[in-house]
Amino acid sequence: MAEARKDSPIDLAEDNRGELLADVERGLYDFKDEERDEDFYKVDEGLTEDIVRRISEEKHDPDWMLDFRLKSLKIYNELEIPDWGPPIDGLDMQHIVTYVKPKTGMKASWDEVPEDIKNAFEKLGIPQAEREALAGVGAQYDSELVYHNVRKDVEAQGVVYTDMESALTGEYEEMVRSHFMKLVPPTDHKFAALHGAVWSGGSFVYAPPGTKVEIPLQSYFRLNAPGAGQFEHTLIIIDEGADVHFIEGCSAPKYNVANLHAGCVELFVGKNAHLRYSTIENWSKNMYNLNTKRAICEEGGTIEWISGSFGSHVSYLYPTSVLKGDHSHGEFTGVTFAGKGQNLDTGAKMIHIGKNTSSFIDTKSICKSGGISTYRSSVEIRKQAEGSKASINCGSLMLDSESRSDTVPAMDIRTDKADVGHEAKIGRISDEAVFYMMSRGVSEAEARAMIVSGFANPVSKELPLEYAAEMNNLIKLEMEMG
Amino acid sequence: MADNILKIQGLHAGIEGEEILHGLDLEIAAGETHVLMGPNGAGKSTLGNVIMGSPVYNVSAGSVIFDGEDITKDSVDVRAKKGLFLSFQNPLEVPGLSMEAFLRNAIRERTGKPVKVFAFKKKIEETCRLLDMDPSYVERDLNVGFSGGEKKKAEIFQLLILEPKLAILDETDSGLDVDAVRTVSKGVDIFKQNGGSLLIITHSTRILDALKVDKTHVLVNGKIVKHGDSSLVDEINTGGFAKYTEG
Numbered sequence: 015m016a017e018a019r020k021d022s023p024i025d026l027a028e029d030n031r032g033e034l035l036a037d038v039e040r041g042l043y044d045f046k047d048e049e050r051d052e053d054f055y056k057v058d059e060g061l062t063e064d065i066v067r068r069i070s071e072e073k074h075d076p077d078w079m080l081d082f083r084l085k086s087l088k089i090y091n092e093l094e095i096p097d098w099g100p101p102i103d104g105l106d107m108q109h110i111v112t113y114v115k116p117k118t119g120m121k122a123s124w125d126e127v128p129e130d131i132k133n134a135f136e137k138l139g140i141p142q143a144e145r146e147a148l149a150g151v152g153a154q155y156d157s158e159l160v161y162h163n164v165r166k167d168v169e170a171q172g173v174v175y176t177d178m179e180s181a182l183t184g185e186y187e188e189m190v191r192s193h194f195m196k197l198v199p200p201t202d203h204k205f206a207a208l209h210g211a212v213w214s215g216g217s218f219v220y221a222p223p224g225t226k227v228e229i230p231l232q233s234y235f236r237l238n239a240p241g242a243g244q245f246e247h248t249l250i251i252i253d254e255g256a257d258v259h260f261i262e263g264c265s266a267p268k269y270n271v272a273n274l275h276a277g278c279v280e281l282f283v284g285k286n287a288h289l290r291y292s293t294i295e296n297w298s299k300n301m302y303n304l305n306t307k308r309a310i311c312e313e314g315g316t317i318e319w320i321s322g323s324f325g326s327h328v329s330y331l332y333p334t335s336v337l338k339g340d341h342s343h344g345e346f347t348g349v350t351f352a353g354k355g356q357n358l359d360t361g362a363k364m365i366h367i368g369k370n371t372s373s374f375i376d377t378k379s380i381c382k383s384g385g386i387s388t389y390r391s392s393v394e395i396r397k398q399a400e401g402s403k404a405s406i407n408c409g410s411l412m413l414d415s416e417s418r419s420d421t422v423p424a425m426d427i428r429t430d431k432a433d434v435g436h437e438a439k440i441g442r443i444s445d446e447a448v449f450y451m452m453s454r455g456v457s458e459a460e461a462r463a464m465i466v467s468g469f470a471n472p473v474s475k476e477l478p479l480e481y482a483a484e485m486n487n488l489i490k491l492e493m494e495m496g
Numbered sequence: 497m498a499d500n501i502l503k504i505q506g507l508h509a510g511i512e513g514e515e516i517l518h519g520l521d522l523e524i525a526a527g528e529t530h531v532l533m534g535p536n537g538a539g540k541s542t543l544g545n546v547i548m549g550s551p552v553y554n555v556s557a558g559s560v561i562f563d564g565e566d567i568t569k570d571s572v573d574v575r576a577k578k579g580l581f582l583s584f585q586n587p588l589e590v591p592g593l594s595m596e597a598f599l600r601n602a603i604r605e606r607t608g609k610p611v612k613v614f615a616f617k618k619k620i621e622e623t624c625r626l627l628d629m630d631p632s633y634v635e636r637d638l639n640v641g642f643s644g645g646e647k648k649k650a651e652i653f654q655l656l657i658l659e660p661k662l663a664i665l666d667e668t669d670s671g672l673d674v675d676a677v678r679t680v681s682k683g684v685d686i687f688k689q690n691g692g693s694l695l696i697i698t699h700s701t702r703i704l705d706a707l708k709v710d711k712t713h714v715l716v717n718g719k720i721v722k723h724g725d726s727s728l729v730d731e732i733n734t735g736g737f738a739k740y741t742e743g
Contacts (some may be wrong), residue, residue, distance in 0.1 A: 306604060451586040453548050455576035455606040468592025
């Protein structure tokens with residue numbers, strides 16, 4: 015982000031305190047509140063073993079997966095819901111089963127899709143047939159061909175790209191078994207446990223040593239599969255020296271009848287391997303997006319997260335990079351746009367374990383029409399991680415005075431031999447810049463949209479062209495909405 | 497086209513609680529080049545901003561007629577679409593937005609039609625050549641990290657791309673090195689050759705040397721105290737504004 019200067023389109027207030035807010039960090043994933051309140055949540059009314067067994071049966075799980083689900087269920091029932099982030103009271107935890115019942119809502123028709131989602135599709139110019147498929151309500155849409163073409167191309171290089179269900183019972187079962195929820199254990203937090211119990215759908219990728227996948231792998235089509243996209247599990251294993259770019263989701267709004275999304279992403283980056291994981295999420299505005307994403311890097315490995323968070327009512331999203339190997343590197347570039355009725359709590363977490371590891375966080379958050387955008391991050395440099403470097407740069411842009419932007423950066427540095435930099439800026443669009451742009455013939459709305467798109471440009475420029483274009487469209491749509 | 501590209505009548509304007517322009521009249525015939533001079537604080541930049549429609553200023557009385565139409569109540573972008581252009585004294589920076597993308601959007605909004613990519617590219621290239629500017633200019637973020645001279649050159653570049661009817665140049669020549677003055681003069685000259693009208697707000701005369709000035713106006717304390725021809729520029733260069741500010 016540019017320096018705060020007088021002639022910038024964004025009036026910036028600097029906040030370079032760089033305080034150590036270790037206390038906040040503790041709350042990030044620690045949900046183990048020992049205090050039990052009997053009235054708070056009754057297991058009987060919620061998710062039962064019976065339901066989990068049924069899900070497992072319908073999915074033809076191997077036995078170990080059924081065991082895993084049941085263990086997760088037990089953990090789920092023991093954990094409390096988080097109380098440190100945006101309120102999730104609207105989520106009916108008493109009837110959590112209504113969210114996880116297989117095929118819930120898949121009978122819904124296009125008519126039931128909310129107007130704003132329909133309009134968004136309309137404006138994005140996505141054809142009707144595809145729209146219905148994206149909304150998860152059109153079973154007739156045939157994406158198979160596209161999917162198979164992508165797969166063939168990738169297979170030729172020895173890379174495995176398949177759905178989780180196939181991976182679970184095929185020749186990669188052992189690999190799945192030894193990695194599945196090892197990085198994000200069900201004990202991590204209540205919704206990770208829920209995920210472990212009822213997960214369904216998602217992608218499995220294995221890139222053998224030295225493979226380089228030129229085109230990005232996209233999970234776009236797979237998420238249309240019935241039952242997927244809500245508790246989907248993504249497991250990606252990049253072997254030594256391999257290089258992959260994976261794109262999750264789609265920039266077009268996804269619509270699910272159920273309004274809870276608790277997906278899980280686990281990324282294993284091998285020695286000197288490179289993985290870029292890009293996401294543009296635009297859930298419908300009633301969604302509770304409680305997603306957990308984590309990567310672990312071996313020696314010399316690199317993980318790059320590119321993340322765009324647009325939709326949802328409430329989001330908790332903090333992709334984590336565990337820099338385990340020496341000289342491993344983690345990067346997070348993200349933009350979050352919180353509009354009316356949205357409370358988006360997003361950020362990143364970097365854990366430096368290996369020596370000479372480095373991390374870089376660059377986030378932009380935008381809020382408008384009363385939206386709340388909170389940037390929450392945690393950088394942890396362990397004692398043995400000597401010679402490590404971490405840099406955090408977070409910028410917020412508030413588009414009006416009713417919106418709110420908070421920055422909660424936590425740092426826990428256990429060695430003197432580390433270099434940590436933090437910079438936070440909060441700004442508003444300057445009227446002078448809008449006047450300047452309007453004097454060239456652009457409308458006020460367009461001028462503002464251009465300033466906001468420019469602000470988000472560090473993210474969009476990292477995306478493939480069509481995604482970047484759609485992200486800019488999304489920004490424009492959000493700007494137009496009241 | 498109206499005989500007058502700009503006609504200002506009895507204009508009173510200012511910021512809240514403070515009137516800066518106290519009943520100002522000004523006429524510019526189509527195709528003419530006018531110079532507005534005046535001491536610091538006379539209201540020169542205010543006038544430029546008020547003509548463009550800056551929301552910072554209130555117009556309490558009078559009118560601005562542009563090309564035969566009363567634009568006093570028009571929004572800034574509507575005025576721009578009608579063919580008005582203001583070159584800023586301090587052009588603003590927009591990170592993440594290239595000048596090329598900005599101009600493409602501006603043209604699309606001005607014409608209401610998608611921009612023809614090839615023709616647009618060609619025009620960009622030609623204009624770069626005419627102004628002897630490095631084409632990489634247009635790919636850089638709008639004014640971000642530009643030197644003072646580069647910013648002024650970029651303003652003139654935009655002027656030639658957008659082809660307005662009347663350009664108000666607010667201190668476009670101040671603080672420029674010789675090279676930038678040459679580029680700006682050249683650009684202004686091309687604009688004039690193509691039939692553009694000009695209101696040049698300045699306290700220096702460097703870019704005026706090469707231009708044929710039709711009329712000169714002296715603004716003091718929010719009022720035009722003297723209208724004259726190009727010889728008035730020389731007179732002020734020699735005698736300053738003292739004659740007009742005293743008494």
